[in-house]
Amino acid sequence: MKSAFAVSALLSTGFAASIPRERRDLGETTWNPPSDLVTPLQEVWDHEIDTYSDPLGFKNYGFDQLVDGKGKINYCVRWEGTTAVTADIRNQTETAIRKAFNKWITVLAGFDGFPYTTADVNVVGWAVKDKSILEGDVSDIQVYTDTDSGGIPQCSESCGRFFHQDNDYSGCSAGTDRHYDQSLWLTPDFEGGAGGDWGQRIGQEYFLENIKTENIHILLHELGHTFALDDFYDWTPTGVTNFIMLSGSSMEITEFDAWMARDWWRNLKSRYSL
Numbered sequence: 001m002k003s004a005f006a007v008s009a010l011l012s013t014g015f016a017a018s019i020p021r022e023r024r025d026l027g028e029t030t031w032n033p034p035s036d037l038v039t040p041l042q043e044v045w046d047h048e049i050d051t052y053s054d055p056l057g058f059k060n061y062g063f064d065q066l067v068d069g070k071g072k073i074n075y076c077v078r079w080e081g082t083t084a085v086t087a088d089i090r091n092q093t094e095t096a097i098r099k100a101f102n103k104w105i106t107v108l109a110g111f112d113g114f115p116y117t118t119a120d121v122n123v124v125g126w127a128v129k130d131k132s133i134l135e136g137d138v139s140d141i142q143v144y145t146d147t148d149s150g151g152i153p154q155c156s157e158s159c160g161r162f163f164h165q166d167n168d169y170s171g172c173s174a175g176t177d178r179h180y181d182q183s184l185w186l187t188p189d190f191e192g193g194a195g196g197d198w199g200q201r202i203g204q205e206y207f208l209e210n211i212k213t214e215n216i217h218i219l220l221h222e223l224g225h226t227f228a229l230d231d232f233y234d235w236t237p238t239g240v241t242n243f244i245m246l247s248g249s250s251m252e253i254t255e256f257d258a259w260m261a262r263d264w265w266r267n268l269k270s271r272y273s274l
Contacts, residue, residue: 026258029110031266033259040237040256045263048230055228056267060165060197062104062226063265065181067272068167071116073101076125076144076155076180079133080204081188085126087136092211094123097184100219104227107258112266115274124178127153142174155180162198182226195222215252220244224257228264 025034033041049055065073075097079085098121109117125142128134134143148154157163159172161181169176183199190203200222210216224245225231232246242249243256250257 025255026107026111030112031262033262034255036239037256037259040240041259041263043237044230044260047235048228051230058197059271060162061228061264061268062197062223063228063268064271065161065197066105066116066119067274069181071118072120072122073182074122074124074178074180075182075184075199076127076142076160077123078127078153078155078183078185080129080152080186082129082133083188083204085128085134089208089211090123090126090134090136090141093184093207094121096207096211096216096219097121097123100216100223103215103220103253104223104261107253108261108265111262113269113274114265123184124180125155125159125174127155129153142178155183160198193218193222195225197226200226217244217251220253221247224253224261227261229257229260 052058075094077090077093098119101121102118105116105119108114123141125144126134126138127144127146129145131138131143131145142155142159144153144155146154146156156172156174159169159174159179160183161167161179162183164179169179172179185194185199185201186204186207187201188204190201190206193203194201200219202216202218202222206218207216221244229245236246237256240246240256243254244250244252245257245260
């Protein structure tokens, strides 16, 4: 599977209870970050511009998907393995995805013309090895038994934005309105995570264990990549030590994470007719 920009391999290490929470003062509606964040934010931006391939020309960031969908994002879940999935788990999965995605929207809302206060996030399909894995009524979702080149369940490429960035879903049997923008890929015995414009991949057991928690921190981290944010495996910005994109340092989106996402928005917004 290809990936167009930052992909995380976040290690699912334990988080100490003593990790401090960063303050969250996000009332500013223009680019005016706290003075102590100005230098590290510039360092991060410079690093991303230097290391990404065509960072300001790439057009499948989460921002692009959200604007193209007029505030709506469709998900398809890739469910590996043979564990049965009840209707209740499917409902909880949709709720968890919607909640996590909107935590990023919340820190962007009201900033510099960002047009949404919430995103309408829905799971429109599930990809499984066999349809019998999905218990209960499945009439409200598209069920896929397609596989990728490795034989892993995958939602139909004909319906996926990652494969059709021209928004041409004429070959999608589910119909244009039921195409999917993102995949949540849940893999048994998978340590850590991965993320990008295509979606997020995390451990199946980890997700189910945390499905009702306030902050599914690995999912939040991987969603940060969907919104163009980088990893920090080999360096740390000046004076900032705890934020969701620095693996193992925060359980939640912090003020620094928010301003990094806002930096991308202010540099991309001119491409949209808002």
